[in-house]
Amino acid sequence: MTVSTIDPPRSGLSRSWTWLRRNPAVLFGLVVLSILVMMAVFAPFLGTVDPKAVSPFERTQTPSAKHWFGTDMLGRDLWSRVVYGTRVSLTVGFLVAICSTVLGALIGVFSGFIRWVDAIVMRLMDGLMSIPSILLAIALITLSSASIWNVILAITIVETPRTVRLVRGVVLSLRDEPYVGAAQIAGISMPGVIFRHILPNTFAPLLVQATYICAVAIISEASLSFIGAGVPPSTPSWGNIMAEGRALWQIKPHIIAFPAIALSITVLAINMLGDGLRDALDPRMSTRRH
Numbered sequence: 001m002t003v004s005t006i007d008p009p010r011s012g013l014s015r016s017w018t019w020l021r022r023n024p025a026v027l028f029g030l031v032v033l034s035i036l037v038m039m040a041v042f043a044p045f046l047g048t049v050d051p052k053a054v055s056p057f058e059r060t061q062t063p064s065a066k067h068w069f070g071t072d073m074l075g076r077d078l079w080s081r082v083v084y085g086t087r088v089s090l091t092v093g094f095l096v097a098i099c100s101t102v103l104g105a106l107i108g109v110f111s112g113f114i115r116w117v118d119a120i121v122m123r124l125m126d127g128l129m130s131i132p133s134i135l136l137a138i139a140l141i142t143l144s145s146a147s148i149w150n151v152i153l154a155i156t157i158v159e160t161p162r163t164v165r166l167v168r169g170v171v172l173s174l175r176d177e178p179y180v181g182a183a184q185i186a187g188i189s190m191p192g193v194i195f196r197h198i199l200p201n202t203f204a205p206l207l208v209q210a211t212y213i214c215a216v217a218i219i220s221e222a223s224l225s226f227i228g229a230g231v232p233p234s235t236p237s238w239g240n241i242m243a244e245g246r247a248l249w250q251i252k253p254h255i256i257a258f259p260a261i262a263l264s265i266t267v268l269a270i271n272m273l274g275d276g277l278r279d280a281l282d283p284r285m286s287t288r289r290h
Helices: 012-022 024-041 078-113 115-129 133-142 148-174 178-185 190-226 238-248 254-281 283-289
Strands: none
Touching: 012 024, 024 078, 024 254, 078 115, 078 148, 078 190, 078 238, 078 254, 115 148, 133 148, 133 190, 148 190, 190 238, 190 254, 238 254
């Protein structure tokens, strides 16, 4: 006689940990991003000094026990500037990802569901996407003063059309589904159908798209700051640090190397997180793995 055993139900935390172990790319991305967020939050407690403090007698020093990453041309501590630069990059990346995703989702879902709106909106989106993103961002920032909020606004405007097209494509494939027609016959209003039956089905592709936008926004901010069209030069950001050190990169490569490495690691972690989420949330990828 055999006695069947029933596994006890696992907690939500246990299921989440099991899922993360099965998706190492997501786990790696989350761990690295968590470290970066902690660095940004607790920057004053990580052996840093004032990132704007100038010390003419300690200019262009190489890494040492006193200055872990060395100093720049004005004698400012590079470790402190790189750590505080994490705040700028993550703030820009996260806010642009959130704003462009929410705005693009709302525009895209109504554009895909209402035909006459689609004809107008998509022509506008096509016009915005026909302009190189970096040039459009430079033009928008040039019309206003240099600040982190203007950088966020400019990159959000640049990235929103891509989200609109993504959501519109998903909505076009869903609006003729039987359950959508049944909801309309049942007397549910158009906003109700959109927010209860259409928009939830765009969550998975939107989540993956948001990680891509976050990585692109961080690179765009660094690029804009590098050419002097981003955040003010006095603000410690990775793009500003590299811009200030490019004149000495052949003899003092550490001034550019450390912020460049920080930028690369951040973008790599976000991309791995996005790739892992795509593989985990896409049923076709899941079936292919099994």
